[in-house]
Amino acid sequence: MKEFEPKIIAFCCHYCALAAADTAGRTGLQFPPSLRVIRVLCTGKVEVPHLLKAIEAGADGVVVIGCKFGECYFKQGNYRARKKVERAKSLLEETGMEQSRLRYDSVAGPSGKDFAAVISTMTEEVKALGPNPLRS
């Protein structure tokens, strides 16, 4: 049987996570191929309905990746994003789904290594949960 390869949606901040993803790609770092990156100008603009909609649409896991705390280009965007992810987690749990399908993480601007690590951690966590039950 083919090994379960989770579909991960990553909402990536233009100023850090996207640059980090780019570095990871250029330096040949390995991260799972089932990743879908959505660029956002700031993670603070990722709203709770976007996160729930991604799960509804069949994503196995959704990760929002912003700047390190204190380094947000828009000052507080990543703090807002973390709170929104926390809220979305509890809303998701109310529906009977696992809240660890959602995650907030941060990377330093140019660090491809950080990015690959975040994606690998998320992938492992979601693999342990199994596929999104909505797809079965």
Add this chain to the structure above:
Amino acid sequence: MIVGERKPFSEILSMVEDYSKILVIGCGSCVTVCMAGGEEEVKILASQLRLAFRKNKRDVKVEEAMALRQCDDEYLNDPLLLDKVKAADIVISMACGVGVQHATSFFNRRIPDKPIRVVPGLNTTFMGANLDVGIWEERCVGCGDCVLEKTGGICPVTRCAKSLLNGPCGGSSNGKCEINKEIDCAWHLIIERLEALGELDRLKPIEPYKDWRPSHNGGPRKTVREDMRI
């Protein structure tokens, strides 16, 4: 504005789980501003319902809609909205209690051939002010006989736990109320404000007991503006 809070998901789910076509209608006025029943909250609740039903292998259709104000015929009388209401088995109104009741009355008047079920998605909590991002506090109980001109613009009926009208009780301590140290003593605030205004003399006359008849004690209150009627 009217402030509300969304009901717990489990409570909402129990109201609608026997139906297969659900319509969630948000309200674009007060409850949008207090982030309880606006467009975003409609999307969230509809998403949650779809997730919960699909996880349990239930084929339930959940639609979303908005009305700028559910307490007014004018904003409910939208052909697209009415089509969605006709197609639904049950409607979740994310307005305050006024909107839920008005939507029930309007939809049943407008669609006489099909009884329309409307259930509340929110608990209506109070009439209040937005003190900071994400913080609201009650400011008016709608007693029907405003005394704010005598109390420096601070309402003792709402903000004093005992609704006292002639100064603080013995439970006022360092500007806080005895029922909760987070709550300001309304009379402390009133005296500070009147002092700043140089109007402490306003407190000298004894305020007689309050006439509660204009308040909510005799069924629903009603206002009729004859000059607006033709």
